Amino acid sequence: MQNNVRPETMERITTKALADAFIAEQVKAVREQVGDKKVLLALSGGVDSSVVAALLIKAIGKQLVCVHVNHGLMRKGESEQVIEVFGKELDANLIYIDATDRFLDLLKGVSEPERKRKIIGAEFIKVFDEEAAKLEGIEFLAQGTIYPDILESDGVKAHHNVGGLPEDMAMELVEPVKLLYKDEVRVVGEALGLPHAMVYRQPFPGPGLGVRCLGAITRDRLNALREADAILREEFDKCGLAEKVWQYFIAVPDFKSVGVRNDKRYEGWPAIIRAVNTTDAMSATIEEIPYAVLHHITDRITHEVEGINRVLLDLTPKPIGTIEWE
Ligand code: XMP
Numbered sequence: 001m002q003n004n005v006r007p008e009t010m011e012r013i014t015t016k017a018l019a020d021a022f023i024a025e026q027v028k029a030v031r032e033q034v035g036d037k038k039v040l041l042a043l044s045g046g047v048d049s050s051v052v053a054a055l056l057i058k059a060i061g062k063q064l065v066c067v068h069v070n071h072g073l074m075r076k077g078e079s080e081q082v083i084e085v086f087g088k089e090l091d092a093n094l095i096y097i098d099a100t101d102r103f104l105d106l107l108k109g110v111s112e113p114e115r116k117r118k119i120i121g122a123e124f125i126k127v128f129d130e131e132a133a134k135l136e137g138i139e140f141l142a143q144g145t146i147y148p149d150i151l152e153s154d155g156v157k158a159h160h161n162v163g164g165l166p167e168d169m170a171m172e173l174v175e176p177v178k179l180l181y182k183d184e185v186r187v188v189g190e191a192l193g194l195p196h197a198m199v200y201r202q203p204f205p206g207p208g209l210g211v212r213c214l215g216a217i218t219r220d221r222l223n224a225l226r227e228a229d230a231i232l233r234e235e236f237d238k239c240g241l242a243e244k245v246w247q248y249f250i251a252v253p254d255f256k257s258v259g260v261r262n263d264k265r266y267e268g269w270p271a272i273i274r275a276v277n278t279t280d281a282m283s284a285t286i287e288e289i290p291y292a293v294l295h296h297i298t299d300r301i302t303h304e305v306e307g308i309n310r311v312l313l314d315l316t317p318k319p320i321g322t323i324e325w326e
Helices: 016-034 047-063 078-089 100-107 113-134 147-152 182-191 219-239 291-304
Strands: 038-042 064-070 093-098 138-142 172-174 247-251 269-277 308-313
Touching: 016 047, 016 172, 016 182, 038 047, 047 064, 047 078, 047 138, 047 182, 064 078, 064 113, 078 093, 093 113, 100 113, 219 247, 219 269, 219 291, 269 291, 291 308
Parallel strands: 038 064, 038 138, 064 093, 138 172, 269 308
Antiparallel strands: 247 269
16 A cells, blocks of 8 residues: 655655656656556546656666546647547557547537536446457556545545546556646656646646537537637737636637628627636636637627637626536
8 A cells, every 4th residue: 555645755846857856766766666567548648647657767668558548628728639649759658539429419419517527427438448358467556646645535636537436446546646736747847858738737637628519518518618719728828827827718608699700690609708816726717818819709709619709707706607518
């Protein structure tokens, strides 16, 4: 049984030198724990699982099997980045599963938010399980558990997270960053050479765009959401807001309004911008976005994204609005 308590003497990892020392220590520990056996990891592309993957690749190379399940609810370019960074640059043993159709077929016509979450979570485990069953000789399961997960829950990655895997998987856990706080995980990730954008990625809910394509998800509205969200991220990057704002995204409700495009009636969905700051996600304040930036984003989204004809700004703090709309 590994220790789940962070020793008081453990120094906060804030520099590359401290990160390198931590990495060297963990590489040794992982090699001792795993020997020549194989380790399985669900690699979502989020900060924690990405850092664990990079660390384990350094420690045990191809003995690590990464499985990336694309549930079709990823943001634009995210699965591609996982393939590029882990499959190509780090030459990982990466299994990529495009399960988009499975997820979207199951979600068809389902409008209740918690039901959507349950379907996504359960299907994720199913796809991952099916893949694990095809592999031979896997004795370890790696997880991106971090210290706040241990402090806040029962030590297993929070269950509302997609990637929370069944407890009855008969595999020993490998959790190399479980005593680290989020800021330390990021420092370690950079020391491992992961791209800055991946390591400093804003939080993204496990059910992904599924809880931002409000109500019953349709492929055309999901696509519109993904494109509008990509434009928002691009513009926030350009004007420096990306570094300042804790979480920002687009939500697209399932109703249309009347508009005009190319002198013709054009019915479309509104894209709702949400940009919030918080420290713990329990409460949140609204980031003030300069009007010029808002006008530019509105212009781009309404001209470039098929199906969107209005852009709205959500000014509601938490409480009373939650950060996500669903
Ligand atoms: P709310 O909407 O509750 O969100 O104010 C607080 C934070 O949690 C994220 N969030 C989720 N993360 N699975 C996740 O992994 C979920 O189902 C989920 N719902 C909300 C949200 O993005 C915000 O950062």
